[in-house]
Amino acid sequence: xxxxxxxxxxxxxxxxxxxxxxxxxxxxxxxxxxxxxxxxxxxxxxxxxxxxxxxxxxxxxxxxxxxxxxxxxxxxxxxxxxxxxxxxxxxxxxxxxxxxxxxxxxxxxxxxxxxxxxxxxxxxxxxxxxxxxxxxxxxxxxxxxxxxxxxxxxxxxxxxxxxxxxxxxxxxxxxxxxxxxxxxx
Amino acid sequence: xxxxxxxxxxxxxxxxxxxxxxxxxxxxxxxxxxxxxxxxxxxxxxxxxxxxxxxxxxxxxxxxxxxxxxxxxxxxxxxxxxxxxxxxxxxxxxxxxxxxxxxxxxxxxxxxxxxxxxxxxxxxxxxxxxxxxxxxx
Numbered sequence: 001x002x003x004x005x006x007x008x009x010x011x012x013x014x015x016x017x018x019x020x021x022x023x024x025x026x027x028x029x030x031x032x033x034x035x036x037x038x039x040x041x042x043x044x045x046x047x048x049x050x051x052x053x054x055x056x057x058x059x060x061x062x063x064x065x066x067x068x069x070x071x072x073x074x075x076x077x078x079x080x081x082x083x084x085x086x087x088x089x090x091x092x093x094x095x096x097x098x099x100x101x102x103x104x105x106x107x108x109x110x111x112x113x114x115x116x117x118x119x120x121x122x123x124x125x126x127x128x129x130x131x132x133x134x135x136x137x138x139x140x141x142x143x144x145x146x147x148x149x150x151x152x153x154x155x156x157x158x159x160x161x162x163x164x165x166x167x168x169x170x171x172x173x174x175x176x177x178x179x180x181x182x183x184x185x
Numbered sequence: 186x187x188x189x190x191x192x193x194x195x196x197x198x199x200x201x202x203x204x205x206x207x208x209x210x211x212x213x214x215x216x217x218x219x220x221x222x223x224x225x226x227x228x229x230x231x232x233x234x235x236x237x238x239x240x241x242x243x244x245x246x247x248x249x250x251x252x253x254x255x256x257x258x259x260x261x262x263x264x265x266x267x268x269x270x271x272x273x274x275x276x277x278x279x280x281x282x283x284x285x286x287x288x289x290x291x292x293x294x295x296x297x298x299x300x301x302x303x304x305x306x307x308x309x310x311x312x313x314x315x316x317x318x319x320x321x322x
Contacts, residue, residue, distance in 0.1 A: 005204075011223050014205030015230020017197065022231070023238055024194050029249045034286040038310040053314035066188040067195035068289055074199015075208070075293025088206050094215040109209050110282070110291070115298045126301065132281025133288070133302035135273050137309025140285060142320065143270025144260060147284040150271075151228060154260065156235025161260040161267050168271020169278060170217075176279035177217040 005082055008089065022152055030063055033149030035140035037061070037068050085109070101185040128184070143168060202290040210282025217279050266322045277309075 009017075022032040039054065040061040048055035079085060087106040095105045103113050112119065119125040140146040143165045145154065151169065154162020202208045205227055216224035241247070242255050249255050278284050281302045283291060288306065291299035313320075 008206055009204040011226030012230050014201055014227045017201045018231040019234035021194055021198050022235055026255060027250050028190055029251050029253060038285060038307050041307055042311055051314045053317055063188060063191045066191040070192040070195020071199040071286060071289050072293035074196040075203050075290035078200045078203030079294045088209045088211045090211045090215045091220040093220040094218055097218060098214060106211050110296050111210055114210060115296050120298045129281060129298060129301040130305045132277045133305030134309040135277025136281060136284060137306030138313045139270050139274025139277060141310050141313040143267050143274055148286055152231055152235060155232045156239045157257045159260050164264055164267035165271040168268045169275040172272040172275020173217045173279040176276045
């Protein structure tokens with residue numbers, strides 16, 4: 001059991017746990033959708049006085065902020081107690097593609113080329129993270145949800161709008177990966 | 186105390202994002218290059234079980250923890266907002282390698298630079314709200 005937990009988890013086990021998370025939240029009278037927290041945070045810091053989109057009773061969303069805090073703790077636990085922090089075992093084809101863009105083979109969970117301190121203090125390194133975050137935040141609210149809200153919750157309920165959003169997610173991801181990456185890396 | 190269950194579910198979420206490696210920029214790249222089944226397997230399993238479970242909830246009218254009927258609200262009909270919003274989201278997802286949940290999991294995991302991504306995701310949300318009325322929905 002411990003051996004299974006400490007290894008990277010197989011896709012089927014991870015998928016089962018994610019659906020269990022969605023159903024737990026439904027059972028507790030809520031729904032699985034993480035990006036709403038971004039709106040809640042804007043409201044909680046008082047932006048509702050300036051922009052009416054943030055003028056709502058954010059305290060009704062406290063449960064989701066608690067979920068967010070749990071997610072941070074979960075990341076900490078996984079790193080420190082449930083793993084050997086081994087390199088991500090991506091396919092050799094991906095390693096080779098990324099090498100052509102200037103990324104070394106994985107040595108941990110994330111590439112140092114993007115997330116190490118000496119990368120983020122450069123103008124380009126900072127802009128990559130800032131623009132990435134900006135587009136995720138803007139896009140998820142424009143589309144009314146992110147991966148959890150649309151791809152997991154929405155598709156589980158066979159919602160047409162969620163399918164369109166997921167098609168958009170993939171179109172954007174493919175565009176970035178195949179057309180824009182060769183220009184910026 | 187009523188929030189403790191959400192804390193626990195959140196902790197499980199953080200652990201699964203880390204242990205499945207879905208929080209990794211490398212895995213997202215591999216997915217968008219169609220070079221492994223891993224991420225498709227994760228999402229596919231979750232959605233398949235999700236479809237079955239939601240259908241059962243609707244068929245048998247299951248009630249939640251508080252005894253209330255479980256209702257699923259249809260999202261408002263539109264194409265443009267989902268397609269364009271989704272496209273912008275996807276551009277950011279591939280660039281930063283993280284959607285909003287995994288961003289905070291990364292912070293807990295020790296990748297503090299993901300805090301920049303998360304902070305700008307909040308700025309992006311503000312920007313959307315600011316120009317919302319000028320956008321087609």
